[in-house]
Amino acid sequence: MGNLGLTGKETIVIYESGFGMRAARVGWMLEYAGAHKVFLLEGGFQAWRKSHFPTENRPLEPEAKIFRIRPLARLLATADEIRSDKSAQILDVRSEGEFTGKEGRECDKRQGRIPHARWLEWTNFIEGGKRFKTRSEIASVLKERGLNKNRSTVVVTYCHRGARAAAAYYALRSMGYGKVRNYVGSWHEWSARKNLPVEK
Template structure:
């Protein structure tokens, strides 16, 4: 597909913004650079602040756990200057898990207008966008959480879906993580959620660092026997790779998608939750 075709496709999705659009009006957006501090210091989009919630795990998706996390993130977003009345754009080097998780997180917290820079700062450079090395900090704001319960799911609620044949639980980690032959050392158990389908998140992105087209995504889902007509629950280790999958499934036309933000990090530490392993 031509670039113009890719552009028109992405513009039909409210969670993506193209470099051209941001270039034309970047001063009206709060821009968040989710890369490392080293990369930010080497050159960032003018006006962008440096922040990433990648290392902030959701350790419990119980009502109390989510309430604590919401309070913590509302305080954090207030401190860094996230204004609920100003559009937010999050980016990294290309389209990836860090920007997707932050975008999903801010959306979950109730911000009505947050998008991922499609193709990341690489797309910005390709359109001759300027870079700045001056660090940016903003005045604090008041960011109150209005949680989006329609885009998240808890461990308790997943248990109720495991026996539901019309709900797909989608593991987007590596095959080694999925089978339990590998995984993060912080997790006391390795394996997957019972009955989970496997589709590694990297298959949803093109070599150009952008989401594949909606048509290609639908084809990939069909090949993996995932219906766009039925609910899908995405998970990974910390809800980052699964955030990429969440948005890719939205692009493919899935009617109901929820990101399990606690993901394997929470599931593995709870011995009361069932797991599977092996092929």
């Protein structure tokens, strides 16, 4: 990151072509590494261009700086922590087929879900693939699914490899949930560890 001219102290805005999970994952990784101010550009580059904001295509040659990595453990959930912390709310943000075990990726050793996980697909937080839904809309979704209103509760999001979970992480953060953690290993790791239980 230092080669990109970043120290972690500046404001960093992450975007992709549209709006979704890729920018969210990069943003989460930067926060975990210790970056202080990370934001996602709603609508991505497409929305920026549609708004007629300035663009450029010349290559940048930033001055190299030092980015000191200071991992923030409170943003990360591990498989062992999920097993030991019975009070945490586990949120599976994959598709319904993945949640029920009827669908899955070939690279996964087993199909199903983490025991006691609740299902709320990450797309429920997104409006038309362009932006996050409004706070009131997200609040309605959470209420409908009966998710804990106590925003001091630890909430762990997971998907297949942490990208969709990162989008859900930011949506919940915007709602005031202060203890959201991303299980980056997600189902890919959980399914591969034979000592970990699976529900279907």
